[in-house]
Amino acid sequence: MYLAKVYVTLKPTVNDPQGLTIRGGLHSLGFNAVKSVRAGKYMEIKLEADSKGEAEDLVRDMCRKLLANPIIENFRFDLEEIEG
Numbered sequence: 001m002y003l004a005k006v007y008v009t010l011k012p013t014v015n016d017p018q019g020l021t022i023r024g025g026l027h028s029l030g031f032n033a034v035k036s037v038r039a040g041k042y043m044e045i046k047l048e049a050d051s052k053g054e055a056e057d058l059v060r061d062m063c064r065k066l067l068a069n070p071i072i073e074n075f076r077f078d079l080e081e082i083e084g
Contacts, residue, residue, distance in 0.1 A: 001048050001084035002055040006077040008068045009040035043067065046082070055079055 010016050019037040026034045045062070049055035059077050068075040 001046060001082050002052070002079055003082045004043075004045045004047065004055070004059040004077050004079050006043040006045060006059065006063060006067060006075060007040060008043075008063070008073050008075045009038060011072055011074055014072045041067075048084070052079060052081065 010019075016038050018039040022039060023034055023037040026037070045059065047055060047058060049058060056079055059079065063075040063077070064070060
């Protein structure tokens with residue numbers, strides 16, 4: 001069994017209104033050192049696969065088909081073998 005830790009972030013050229021709102025909130029709390037915030041998504045997915053390569057292919061396919069919008073988002077993931 002494998003655990004995939006998936007990170008989805010907006011591409012650098014895409015506006016991030018959620019990040020701007022978070023930055024504004026941090027500033028209102030006195031955290032004026034914050035210059036920018038980019039918001040994203042984090043997911044943990046447990047899956048069964050016969051090999052690490054197969055697990056990587058499955059997670060990459062999940063990201064491309066559902067978890068990330070390839071037009072405005074990038075994704076990356078870490079994969080580790082775990083006990084089921």
